[in-house]
Amino acid sequence: MKNRAAYFGVFTALALILSYVETLIPFRFGIPGIKLGLANLVVVIVLYKTNWKEALLLSVSRVLLAGFIFGSLFSIIYSLAGGVLSLLVMAVLERSGRFSVAGVSMAGGVAHNIGQLATAMIAVSTYQVGYYLPVLLIAGLATGAVIGLAADAVLKRIRNLDLK
Amino acid sequence: MMKKNDLILAAAVILAACAILAFQYFSRGGGEQYIEITVDGNEYGTYSMDEDRTVRINDTNRLVIREGSALMEWADCPDQICVHHRAIHAGGENIICLPNKVVVSVISPEESGLDGIAQ
Numbered sequence: 001m002k003n004r005a006a007y008f009g010v011f012t013a014l015a016l017i018l019s020y021v022e023t024l025i026p027f028r029f030g031i032p033g034i035k036l037g038l039a040n041l042v043v044v045i046v047l048y049k050t051n052w053k054e055a056l057l058l059s060v061s062r063v064l065l066a067g068f069i070f071g072s073l074f075s076i077i078y079s080l081a082g083g084v085l086s087l088l089v090m091a092v093l094e095r096s097g098r099f100s101v102a103g104v105s106m107a108g109g110v111a112h113n114i115g116q117l118a119t120a121m122i123a124v125s126t127y128q129v130g131y132y133l134p135v136l137l138i139a140g141l142a143t144g145a146v147i148g149l150a151a152d153a154v155l156k157r158i159r160n161l162d163l164k
Numbered sequence: 165m166m167k168k169n170d171l172i173l174a175a176a177v178i179l180a181a182c183a184i185l186a187f188q189y190f191s192r193g194g195g196e197q198y199i200e201i202t203v204d205g206n207e208y209g210t211y212s213m214d215e216d217r218t219v220r221i222n223d224t225n226r227l228v229i230r231e232g233s234a235l236m237e238w239a240d241c242p243d244q245i246c247v248h249h250r251a252i253h254a255g256g257e258n259i260i261c262l263p264n265k266v267v268v269s270v271i272s273p274e275e276s277g278l279d280g281i282a283q
Contacts, residue, residue: 030250032260072242074262103170110177124260125205126267131188131256134181141177 007163008054012061015042019066031132033078033116034139037109037147039066043087044105044151049163052091059083077123078116085115101155102148109144110137192255197272199234201227204265213253213270224264234268236261 018038025036039062047055063083067076089111093104113136121129201208201221211219211229218237219227225246226238233253236246241263249259258269 030248032245032249072263074241074243078262098167098169099173100167100170102166103173106170106177107173120260120262123262124202124265124267126202126258126260126269128256128258128267128269129260131258131269134184134188137177137181137184141174145174 008058011042011046011058012065015039015058015062016065016069018042019062019070023070029139031135033113033132033136034143036143037112040086040105040108040112041147041151041154043083044090044101044108044147045154045158047087047090047094047104048101048151048155049158049161051164052087052094055091056084056087059087078119081119082112082115086112100148101152102145105148105151106141106144109140109142109147111140112144113137113140188256192272195272197232197253197255197270199227199229200269200271202267202269208266210271221266222264225261225266227259227268234270235259236268239264239266 016039018041022036022038040059043055043059043062046058060080060083063076063079067073067079071079086108090104090108093099093107099107114133117129117133117136121127197213199211199213199219201210201219203222208221209219211217213229213232213234216230217228219229221227224240225236228235228237233251235251236249236259239246239261241261243263246259246261246266252259252268252270255270255272258267260267
């Protein structure tokens with residue numbers, strides 16, 4: 001791929017901006033872990049436009065940068081676990097070719113929340129953390145669908161952009 | 165735009181969520197409820213929810229029990245996730261402060277086999 005570093009920089013900046021935009025939206029349900037995950041829009045697009053390695057690198061860089069700027073060490077650990085699990089699940093489903101962008105993103109959203117919940121369980125060594133699992137499953141599904149449909153719309157418009 | 169597999173996936177997740185919800189609902193014990201606090205996996209204390217009180221947890225968190233529900237009023241951690249958590253009242257619900265490893269959960273005597281109240 002030509003200009004790989006340049007494109008990667010642009011996508012990282014874009015994901016970081018979306019992380020910032022997300023902090024501006026007062027979107028609290030009183031249950032931690034429920035958020036839109038706007039930055040994942042860029043991750044999904046990169047996954048489809050390049051390959052899973054680029055997307056993983058982008059996801060990790062985004063989480064580290066956003067964590068140091070807007071979050072704390074704990075939000076980094078949380079997001080990293082969610083982000084990596086989410087990306088692996090999306091990469092497998094994308095490669096299978098049996099799901100649309102929205103489907104892949106929905107699975108990613110659900111996996112993200114499961115990863116975060118598992119981290120919380122290990123961190124506090126209590127299984128009770130699992131109480132909010134149903135809510136988080138549905139939330140991941142819904143936010144994943146929104147992000148997926150948006151990514152699908154963007155991908156249609158940048159069809160001619162060749163990054164592979 | 166959406167494939168059939170997407171809908172199957174969504175249905176499976178919703179079904180799983182409903183199954184867990186139903187299980188939680190039916191396994192919930194009745195009667196008096198208690199607030200159980202653990203720090204780093206070790207029990208810190210158990211308090212009745214019928215009594216209004218403020219619990220100081222190791223100078224890192226402050227929990228308020230009021231009118232049958234509990235909420236984290238203050239925490240010294242940077243993210244404040246537990247403070248923004250909504251008040252809890254139903255059996256199994258919990259508030260977690262990850263930086264301080266504090267877990268506050270609602271328990272019913274029937275489900276935990278609790279026979280005395282440690283204060």
